[in-house]
Amino acid sequence: MIKTAPNHHRTQTFFSGTGGPVGENARTTVIPVMDLRHGLVVQAVRGQRELYRPVESILASGSDPLTIAKALLAETNSPAMYVADLDAILEGRGHWDTVRTLSRELSCELWVDAGISGPDGVLRVLSMGAGQAVVGTECLENMDALAAIGRSAPPDTVLISLDVLDGKTLSKAPGLAGESPLTALGRLVELGWNRFIVLTLDGVGTGAGPDWELLAAARRMLPQAVLVAGGGVKDNEDVHRASRLGLDGALVATALHKGWVTASDLR
Helix, strand or coil: CCCCCCCCCCCCCCCCCCCCCCCCCCCCEEEEEEEEECCEEEECCCCCHHHCEECCCCCCCCCCHHHHHHHHHHHHCCCEEEEEEHHHHHHCCCCHHHHHHHHHHCCCEEEEECCCCCHHHHHHHHHCCCCEEEEEHHHCCCHHHHHHHHHHCCHHHEEEEEEEECCEECCCCCCCCCCCHHHHHHHHHHCCCCEEEEEEHHHCCCCCCCCHHHHHHHHHHCCCCEEEEECCCCCHHHHHHHHHCCCCEEEECHHHHCCCCCHHHHC
16 A cells, blocks of 8 residues: 655645635635646646647746746745646656655645546555645546545545536546536535535636636535635636635636736735
8 A cells, every 4th residue: 555645845724614715805715736748837728638838937937847836836825736747647657756846845735636546546646745636527437436535545635626528527437427517516525525626627728717607506505615616717806706706715827827817916
């Protein structure tokens, strides 16, 4: 069995309260995102991975993962960073050394999506220092895998990413595949999960905004769950909108690289 390693940068406060931001001045936390492909940070476009190219950012030169990661954290001062390892998702060959380096060098918690389809994948990324193993519905083959993950890993180290494409749940798992996102969320909750990223893949990289109607409905349905929005967050107004909906976090990449969301916006 793969043993998990302690993450010395683990943020204890991000998930300390569920059910979204509270209080008059509460604000959704911006979580910067990096997509890794062939050793570089790439720019995501609508989930069409064949179109992804090395990122061009106003924050840093080049597309080296550690350089870009440090620039994103300097801009956002975020307690966490989401890393999608596309090589692992598409080919099963992950950026394992890069994940270890990021975990060691960054002063934040890493959320790592590396094509996890079962407990071994969860334990692998945790052993590399990730604070959260992101289990995307896209990679799930069946519901039994979720039950096995629940038995193998501490529940506070796993985030479920509800991957949505063309308004339907993207998955291979019967009971999730092709279902409406709200139906899929309900089934995941029935299995005991309550920490979710709602990722609208066709909005990624577009600046068109996430599926606000879906996110509002998800929050009404699950008032106490952790909900993080992903897919097309464009600007500071989108971040404020997420806050008004009571969302815990918002994944942001393109808007940071293009300067649509800036450090001054996040103060």
